[in-house]
Amino acid sequence: MKDKYNELLKFVQGLETDVNKFTEKGQAAAGTRLRKSLSELKKLAQEMRNQIQEIKAERKGGAEA
Numbered sequence: 001m002k003d004k005y006n007e008l009l010k011f012v013q014g015l016e017t018d019v020n021k022f023t024e025k026g027q028a029a030a031g032t033r034l035r036k037s038l039s040e041l042k043k044l045a046q047e048m049r050n051q052i053q054e055i056k057a058e059r060k061g062g063a064e065a
Helices: 002-013 016-025 028-064
Strands: none
Touching: 002 028, 016 028
């Protein structure tokens, strides 16, 4: 779980260059890369959400046994 969080954190930090290029320099290509990256971020976040749900279900199931 912690690994997935660290992966998300590193991914977001990696967006900084394109954010700066898009906002400060007006580079349209950086905006395109950001949109693509945010789509990937959404997928990574969903994977983490699913992992959380699995852990919660395991804990709940383990408490009943």
